[in-house]
Amino acid sequence: MRTGGDIAAVTDVTFDVRPGECLALIGESGCGKSVLASALLGLLPANARTVGQALLAGPEGGLGDGLDLLAADERTLARTVRGRRIGLVPQSPAAHLTPVRTVRSQLHETLRELTGVRKAGAGKPGSRKTGLREAGEAAAARAAFPADHLDRHPHELSGGLAQRAATALALVGDAPLLLADEPTTGLDRDLVDRTADELRLHADSGHALLMITHDLAAAERIADRVAVMYAGRIVEIADATTFFGTRGPRHPYARGLLDALPERAFTPIPGMPPELGDLPPGCAFAARCPKATDACGAVPSPADGVACHHPEEDPTCSN
Known part of the structure; x- marks a missing residue:
């Protein structure tokens, strides 16, 4: 949230790091x-x-x-x-x-x-x-x-x-x-x-x-685990084996990061991330997301480790 001249560089971040992890x-x-x-x-x-x-x-x-x-x-x-x-x-x-x-x-x-x-x-x-x-x-x-x-x-x-x-x-x-x-x-x-x-x-x-x-x-x-941050928010936290494995991440942005790798699809995410001082309303990734709908006009609440209105449901499916 921006108030006057303030810029929220990190917002609503929740995670833990355990000994040995x-x-x-x-x-x-x-x-x-x-x-x-x-x-x-x-x-x-x-x-x-x-x-x-x-x-x-x-x-x-x-x-x-x-x-x-x-x-x-x-x-x-x-x-x-x-x-x-x-x-x-x-x-x-x-x-x-x-x-x-x-x-x-x-x-x-x-x-x-x-x-x-x-x-x-x-x-x-x-x-x-x-x-x-x-x-x-x-x-x-x-x-x-x-x-x-x-x-x-x-x-x-x-x-x-x-x-x-x-x-x-x-x-x-x-x-x-x-x-x-x-x-x-x-x-x-x-x-x-x-x-x-x-x-x-x-x-x-x-x-x-x-x-x-x-x-x-x-x-x-x-x-052991991976946390994905976009525009000041953590949009997904997942087990690393699942994240990098055949199931892959569930958030479209996280999938885009992996798809951009040379050893994978080598397909860049279209567009540019928004400035933290000028975030759009709702989901900050919506303008770059192939799954965006009118529902993305609201900020998604994290559920089951992913903050997305349209998370990948089929764990064997890839973009």
């Missing part, structure tokens, strides 16, 4: 995926406003600690959430790396702040230094970051190497929830698969993973 959030550029991740970490611009709840699981895996990320103050987010309970692989890694420090020193500083290595090694400088070095190199290896580049500064890295450095920094704290915002950008296919597999291992160790991605092959490779 990877939820892939997919959709075209500008649909609100990265805004959602920024909201969870309190990284929105100062003039942004949020409503609703984003509950972070407590130490025992439940919601008993009552921490609402959208209501938490900056001190709480900075000291107890970012890096410690939620790790972030940023969409623009170069903007998140400290330009005057090497990758190694940034890994060591992150370890000191997040894992208490400084305290654990008090009085044993040699042991502390060795522990930092080994832990930093292990995180770099997990992110496929070459050890002989650890002493380089961010400006000496290619875009793909900067992406891997940011991934290493996100993994080093072993946070219970990892938000990976386009973690495979700038990587070749082999490194995409290796990075995706490492993120999957992070989830398999009992952590929760929210992966925001345009790369449907990476999502298919590691996701």
Whole structure:
């Protein structure tokens, strides 16, 4: 909804991410995926406003600690959430790396702040230094970051190497929830698969993973469930096996995303997504949808994981 000069970048979004699970959030550029991740970490611009709840699981895996990320103050987010309970692989890694420090020193500083290595090694400088070095190199290896580049500064890295450095920094704290915002950008296919597999291992160790991605092959490779976002709303949430399998998704937009892949029909979705500041009434996808009818003049309510007036009913049928 737009009120005066306000733009609703994300609207009526409801989902959960469970320990040991990877939820892939997919959709075209500008649909609100990265805004959602920024909201969870309190990284929105100062003039942004949020409503609703984003509950972070407590130490025992439940919601008993009552921490609402959208209501938490900056001190709480900075000291107890970012890096410690939620790790972030940023969409623009170069903007998140400290330009005057090497990758190694940034890994060591992150370890000191997040894992208490400084305290654990008090009085044993040699042991502390060795522990930092080994832990930093292990995180770099997990992110496929070459050890002989650890002493380089961010400006000496290619875009793909900067992406891997940011991934290493996100993994080093072993946070219970990892938000990976386009973690495979700038990587070749082999490194995409290796990075995706490492993120999957992070989830398999009992952590929760929210992966925001345009790369449907990476999502298919590691996701347990898929959430599809369009024009600021989640229009479908489905089991990944069903979504990418012969049954396919039920929302026409989600089917269009798959049909646009080169290995499938290679048929683009007609038209362009609407601007979030100028959404049409009713279903925002109606103007591009082959199934649109007069009923689409109203915003569809989610039912059985899909928000559509005309969802695909026959699971074996494809557009």
